[in-house]
Amino acid sequence: MTGPSILDDTGNDHERFETELVVRDRDAARVSTADIDEATARQFVNELVDDGIVTPVAEQRILVHEPSDEVFDSIRQLAVFHRGWTAACNAGEESE
Numbered sequence: 001m002t003g004p005s006i007l008d009d010t011g012n013d014h015e016r017f018e019t020e021l022v023v024r025d026r027d028a029a030r031v032s033t034a035d036i037d038e039a040t041a042r043q044f045v046n047e048l049v050d051d052g053i054v055t056p057v058a059e060q061r062i063l064v065h066e067p068s069d070e071v072f073d074s075i076r077q078l079a080v081f082h083r084g085w086t087a088a089c090n091a092g093e094e095s096e
Contacts, residue, residue, distance in 0.1 A: 041079035048082060 036044070045063065048054040055064045063072045068085060072078040 036076060036079050036083070038076060041076040044079045044082075045075045048078075053082070054078065 045054060048065075049056060053066055055066055056062075057064060061073060063075070063078050064070070065072065065078060065082060065085070068081075070081060072081065
């Protein structure tokens, strides 16, 4: 054998390792919204109402997300929207 074996070449291992770490960091930073069940959404939206972020309009059976002026008729949709909206706002602050 005149040269190093391709199986023994570890020259690019550090690059592959760094790439894996970056992917893991991105996955950890992403907000997951698929795990919101009805009970969790109800509790979350109640907290948003208490904080003044969401205004319920009982006559129309809707919820108004005050920072974005979006209107929802589903507690779960509102909870998912607010998590995504918050993540987008936070990502915008980090990039500045």
